[in-house]
Amino acid sequence: MRLDLSADVADLTAAIVDIESVSGNEKELADAVEAALRALPHLTVERVGENVIARTGLGRAERVVLAGHLDTVPLNGNLPSRVEGDRLYGCGTTDMKSGVAVALKLAATVTEPTRDVTYLFYECEEIEAERNGLRRLAASRPELLAGDFAVLMEPTAALIEGGCQGTIRVEVAARGERAHSARAWMGSNAIHKAAEILDVLRSYEPTRPVVDGLEYREGLNAVFVRGGVAGNVIPDECVVTVNYRFAPDKTLDEAEAYLRTLFAGFDVTVTDGSPAARPGLTHPAAAAFVAATGAEVRAKLGWTDVARFSELGVPAVNYGPGEPTLAHTKDEFVEIPLIADCERRMRAWLTA
Amino acid sequence: MRLDLSADVADLTAAIVDIESVSGNEKELADAVEAALRALPHLTVERVGENVIARTGLGRAERVVLAGHLDTVPLNGNLPSRVEGDRLYGCGTTDMKSGVAVALKLAATVTEPTRDVTYLFYECEEIEAERNGLRRLAASRPELLAGDFAVLMEPTAALIEGGCQGTIRVEVAARGERAHSARAWMGSNAIHKAAEILDVLRSYEPTRPVVDGLEYREGLNAVFVRGGVAGNVIPDECVVTVNYRFAPDKTLDEAEAYLRTLFAGFDVTVTDGSPAARPGLTHPAAAAFVAATGAEVRAKLGWTDVARFSELGVPAVNYGPGEPTLAHTKDEFVEIPLIADCERRMRAWLTA
Numbered sequence: 001m002r003l004d005l006s007a008d009v010a011d012l013t014a015a016i017v018d019i020e021s022v023s024g025n026e027k028e029l030a031d032a033v034e035a036a037l038r039a040l041p042h043l044t045v046e047r048v049g050e051n052v053i054a055r056t057g058l059g060r061a062e063r064v065v066l067a068g069h070l071d072t073v074p075l076n077g078n079l080p081s082r083v084e085g086d087r088l089y090g091c092g093t094t095d096m097k098s099g100v101a102v103a104l105k106l107a108a109t110v111t112e113p114t115r116d117v118t119y120l121f122y123e124c125e126e127i128e129a130e131r132n133g134l135r136r137l138a139a140s141r142p143e144l145l146a147g148d149f150a151v152l153m154e155p156t157a158a159l160i161e162g163g164c165q166g167t168i169r170v171e172v173a174a175r176g177e178r179a180h181s182a183r184a185w186m187g188s189n190a191i192h193k194a195a196e197i198l199d200v201l202r203s204y205e206p207t208r209p210v211v212d213g214l215e216y217r218e219g220l221n222a223v224f225v226r227g228g229v230a231g232n233v234i235p236d237e238c239v240v241t242v243n244y245r246f247a248p249d250k251t252l253d254e255a256e257a258y259l260r261t262l263f264a265g266f267d268v269t270v271t272d273g274s275p276a277a278r279p280g281l282t283h284p285a286a287a288a289f290v291a292a293t294g295a296e297v298r299a300k301l302g303w304t305d306v307a308r309f310s311e312l313g314v315p316a317v318n319y320g321p322g323e324p325t326l327a328h329t330k331d332e333f334v335e336i337p338l339i340a341d342c343e344r345r346m347r348a349w350l351t352a
Numbered sequence: 353m354r355l356d357l358s359a360d361v362a363d364l365t366a367a368i369v370d371i372e373s374v375s376g377n378e379k380e381l382a383d384a385v386e387a388a389l390r391a392l393p394h395l396t397v398e399r400v401g402e403n404v405i406a407r408t409g410l411g412r413a414e415r416v417v418l419a420g421h422l423d424t425v426p427l428n429g430n431l432p433s434r435v436e437g438d439r440l441y442g443c444g445t446t447d448m449k450s451g452v453a454v455a456l457k458l459a460a461t462v463t464e465p466t467r468d469v470t471y472l473f474y475e476c477e478e479i480e481a482e483r484n485g486l487r488r489l490a491a492s493r494p495e496l497l498a499g500d501f502a503v504l505m506e507p508t509a510a511l512i513e514g515g516c517q518g519t520i521r522v523e524v525a526a527r528g529e530r531a532h533s534a535r536a537w538m539g540s541n542a543i544h545k546a547a548e549i550l551d552v553l554r555s556y557e558p559t560r561p562v563v564d565g566l567e568y569r570e571g572l573n574a575v576f577v578r579g580g581v582a583g584n585v586i587p588d589e590c591v592v593t594v595n596y597r598f599a600p601d602k603t604l605d606e607a608e609a610y611l612r613t614l615f616a617g618f619d620v621t622v623t624d625g626s627p628a629a630r631p632g633l634t635h636p637a638a639a640a641f642v643a644a645t646g647a648e649v650r651a652k653l654g655w656t657d658v659a660r661f662s663e664l665g666v667p668a669v670n671y672g673p674g675e676p677t678l679a680h681t682k683d684e685f686v687e688i689p690l691i692a693d694c695e696r697r698m699r700a701w702l703t704a
Contacts, residue, residue: 165534167533167534167584169583180654181519181571181573181575181595181597182517182519182571182597182653182654182655183571183653183654184558184571184573184597185558185569185571189553189573189574191550191553191573191574191575191576191577191592192550192553192554192573192574194550194577195547195550195551195553195554198543198544198546198547198550199547201541201543201544201547202544202547206536206537217537219533219534219535219536219537221533221536221541221543221544221586222541222543222544222579222580222587223533223543223580223581223582223583223584223585223586223587224543224579224580224583224587225543225546225577225578225579225580225590226577226578226580227574227576227577228574228575228576228577228578228593229575230575231521231575231576231593231595231624232519232575232595233575234573234575235574235575235576238577240543241580241583243533243583243584245533245534245536272583301534301535302532302534302535303534
C-alpha cells in the first residue's frame with residue numbers, strides 16, 4: 001500500500017484509516033508512512049521499531065515537533081471508512097489518523113518551514129505504557145524528541161489543550177488489631193479507623209491553580225478500598241488507594257510530600273505516579289502557534305503523552321481536528337472541513 | 353476398643369482421648385460409646401450417623417439433656433494423652449472429652465435420676481455447620497433434643513455460661529457515579545460516600561442488655577469493605593459488610609430491623625444470621641442446676657450450639673471442666689481434679 005501525499009488531506013485521512021493498525025499491528029502503516037517520507041528529499045528519515053521520524057535540517061533558530069500515534073483501539077465493525085455528507089466515519093478517523101494526515105501533508109508540502117520541524121509517528125499509544133513508542137524513544141533516543149515546542153495532534157475539537165495534570169497513586173493503610181467479632185473490644189477495627197482517611201478526602205477542597213495563564217483543577221479521590229479477614233474477625237488492616245491529580249505547579253515529589261502531610265499518622269506507600277507538564281505557552285514558538293491557529297487555549301486535565309516531552313524539557317500542547325468525545329466509539333467520525341482547516345492553520349504557523 | 357465406664361472419670365477421659373476422633377473420623381469412638389451405653393439396662397440407646405443418644409424413661413416431671421461433641425480439631429503431635437502432675441495433656445482433653453467422660457460416667461452410674469435425662473453425643477462440631485451432628489438431629493429428629501433444660505459440656509473453666517448472643521451480617525452499599533478520576537467532579541465517589549456508613553459504626557455505643565440476670569455486650573463492626581473499579585476511575589459502589597452481635601433480648605428479625613433503621617438511605621442486604629439464645633435460668637431445672645453446681649453464672653457472648661436447643665424451645669447453658677483458653681492449642685490439657693469435681697456437682701444435681 002502506497003500513500004499519496006499529494007492527495008487532498010481528507011482523502012489522505014481515508015487512505016490511512018483504511019490501513020488497519022490496531023495497537024501492535026502498526027507495521028503496514030509504518031512501512032507506508034516511511035516509504036512516503038523517504039521519497040521527500042528535504043527530510044531525513046529514521047525508522048525505530050514501528051516508529052518513523054522525519055526531520056528538516058535547515059539550521060533554523062528553533063525546532064518544533066509534530067507528533068502523532070499510528071495505532072487505534074480494536075475495530076468495532078467500523079472499517080473500511082465511509083463518507084456521509086461532511087463526515088468521514090471509521091476506526092481512527094478522530095483518534096487520531098486525521099491528525100496524522102495533517103502532519104504528513106505538512107511534511108510533504110512545507111519544504112522550507114521558518115522553524116525546523118521533526119515529524120514523529122509512533123506506535124502503541126492506546127495500550128499499556130511499557131509499549132508506548134514515544135515513551136520508548138524518550139528513553140532510548142531522546143535526541144529524536146528534542147525541540148523548543150511540541151504539538152501532539154490528538155483530537156481536541158480544535159482547541160489548544162496546554163500541558164497536563166500529573167497523577168500519583170498512594171496506598172494509605174489504617175492498622176488495627178484482630179479479635180473475634182463477638183468480643184470486638186479486645187481488638188481494634190482498622191476499617192473503622194479508615195474512616196479518618198475518608199474524612200480527609202471528604203473535607204478536601206479542590207484547588208484551581210493557574211499556570212502560564214491556564215486554570216487547572218486538582219482532584220483527590222479514593223479509587224479503591226479493601227479490608228477484612230473473615231466474617232467473624234475484627235480486621236487489622238484497611239487500605240485506601242488514593243489518586244491525586246495535581247496541576248503543573250507541583251513536581252511529582254511535591255505531590256508525594258503533600259499526600260504524606262495530609263495522611264500523617266497512616267502508612268503511605270506510593271504505587272505509581274507521572275509528573276505534570278507545564279503548558280510552556282510563554283515560549284515564542286508556542287505563542288506563535290497560538291496566534292497562528294487562533295484557537296482557544298485551555299488546560300489539559302488528564303494525563304497525556306505531552307508529559308513525555310515535558311520530562312525532556314520540551315513544552316507541548318495537544319491540538320488536532322478530531323472530536324475527543326467520539327474517540328474509542330463505534331461511530332467515531334471526523335468533520336472533513338476541520339481537517340483542512342487544521343492543515344491551513346498549522347501551515348500558516350510553520351511558514352509565517 | 354471397649355470403654356470401661358466403671359473406671360475413674362480421669363482414666364475414662366484418657367481412654368476417650370486416646371481414641372483419635374478428628375472431625376469426620378468419629379466412627380471408632382461413636383462405636384465404643386454406643387457399645388458401652390447399650391450395656392446399661394436403664395437406658396434406651398439410638399444411633400444416628402455417628403451420633404449416639406441414650407435416654408432414661410422414668411416418667412419424671414422434667415427431662416434434661418446433657419450433650420457433648422465427640423470430635424476434635426486436627427492432631428498437633430499431641431496424642432496419646434499423658435499425665436503430668438494434676439494435668440492430663442492431649443488433643444481433646446479440654447475441648448471436650450473430659451466433659452464427654454463426665455456425661456458417660458453419670459449415664460452409667462445415675463440409674464435413677466430425679467429428672468429424666470437424655471445423653472447426647474454428636475459429631476462434627478469443630479467444622480462447617482452443615483455437617484454439625486446437633487444441627488442435623490435438630491432438623492431430622494427434633495424429638496431427640498426435647499427437654500426442659502440442656503447442658504452443653506463445652507469447656508467453661510467451671511463457670512456456667514448462659515444463653516448466647518445472636519449474629520447477623522449485612523452488606524451495606526453506598527452508590528455513586530463513575531467518572532474519569534481526572535474529572536472527578538463529573539462523577540460521585542461511592543467510597544467517600546461510604547464514610548457515612550463508617551460514621552454510624554464509629555458513633556455506635558455498645559449496649560449491655562441484662563437478660564435473665566446476665567449482662568450481655570453487643571457489638572457492631574465492619575468486617576469487610578470493598579470498592580473500586582480501576583486506578584483512574586471514580587468508583588460507583590462501595591460495600592461495607594457489617595457484623596452485628598446482639599443480645600437475646602432481640603429476635604433475629606428485630607436485629608435486622610434495627611440495622612435497616614441504622615443504615616436508612618443505603619442498600620442493606622442480609623447475608624446470614626443466627627438467632628440469640630436466652631439463658632432460660634428462670635426455669636426450675638436450670639435454677640436447680642445453678643444451685644447444685646454452685647458455679648458463677650455469666651453471659652455467653654459468642655454464638656454456640658446452645659442456640660440450636662434454644663431454637664427448639666429448650667433453654668441451655670455451657671458448663672464443663674475444661675479451660676476454654678486452651679481449646680485448639682497444641683498444649684491443651686485439663687486439670688484432673690476439676691473433672692471429678694464437675695462429675696460430683698452434676699451428680700448432686702441429678703440426684704437431688
